[in-house]
Amino acid sequence: MIKLLILGPTGTTSKLISKLALIDQEIDVVAACDITNIGGDLGFLIGVKDPNNIKINDVDDLRDIINKTHPDVAVDFTVAQATEKNCVICVENGIRCVIGTTALSEGFFTTFEELVKKNKAPAVISPNMATGVNILFKMASILTKYLAEWDIEVLEAHHNRKIDAPSGTAMKIGQIISETLGSNFEDIAKFGRSRGPNKRSVGAKNEIGIHSIRAGDIIGDHTILYAGLGERIELRHQAHSRECFANGALKAIKFITTAKENKIYSTSEVLGL
């Protein structure tokens, strides 16, 4: 059995992950830590019978909880600031992390990678754990090779509660396209377009435009638009429910338990793409 610690179990995505984890035959949820609902009953919160009667603990007591429950894996879909603190504590204790939180800082990746090696605790970090999105990543690299001369724009839409923009997924798509074009993402990314100070329109040549919409309860849409003369191709992924992310997280939890290399894995590697 995989002993699992859930960080931020009261969150929208984490509630679903908790639900799947509690009914999974290979997973034993041993602890849950958050900043809200402390002392609350995890099973009651998500409407599932919890064999372990896990209570939600204060994340400030994370070190104590780890010492008492000895988790193998921690799953974290919270906020970047919290992840950068809590997952460092986990990896320092040899716990393998599955991190879905987006907008993590560059500095965190560097530090975390060193800790993964030092503590021999591999991790999965992925801005999007949905199978379809990871296939979209693969298709983007193939299509970009053939359409390098066309204009390429990335459009993403999410619910109005999302705190980061552009989405981690749109950033990853931009990075994949840039790598395929042999360019530096920072040099060619253009975040939104507006009319310049001289009121002329802003052209798209030699740039990847990345555009964000925040509206209603849209779970997550990503479109890559390739446009040439007189024709265009659109690659689109739409999430209908958060189950695609929660299922992906469960796959990652099982994958990382037996992963051999002390490194940070992507969802593409989890799925063997």
Ligand SMILES: NC(=O)c1ccc[n+]([C@@H]2O[C@H](COP(=O)([O-])OP(=O)(O)OC[C@H]3O[C@@H](n4cnc5c(N)ncnc54)[C@H](O)[C@@H]3O)[C@@H](O)[C@H]2O)c1
């Ligand atoms: N990788 C993916 O596939 C994927 C899919 C969906 C969402 N996300 C990302 O996951 C994150 C969470 O998204 P959401 O929509 O579920 O958010 P949410 O706001 O519904 O949930 C965030 C959770 O984090 C908890 N939290 C905040 N600070 C904490 C702390 N210090 N310690 C422990 N818990 C803390 C909150 O109490 C809450 O339970 C975002 O970064 C989002 O972009 C990733």
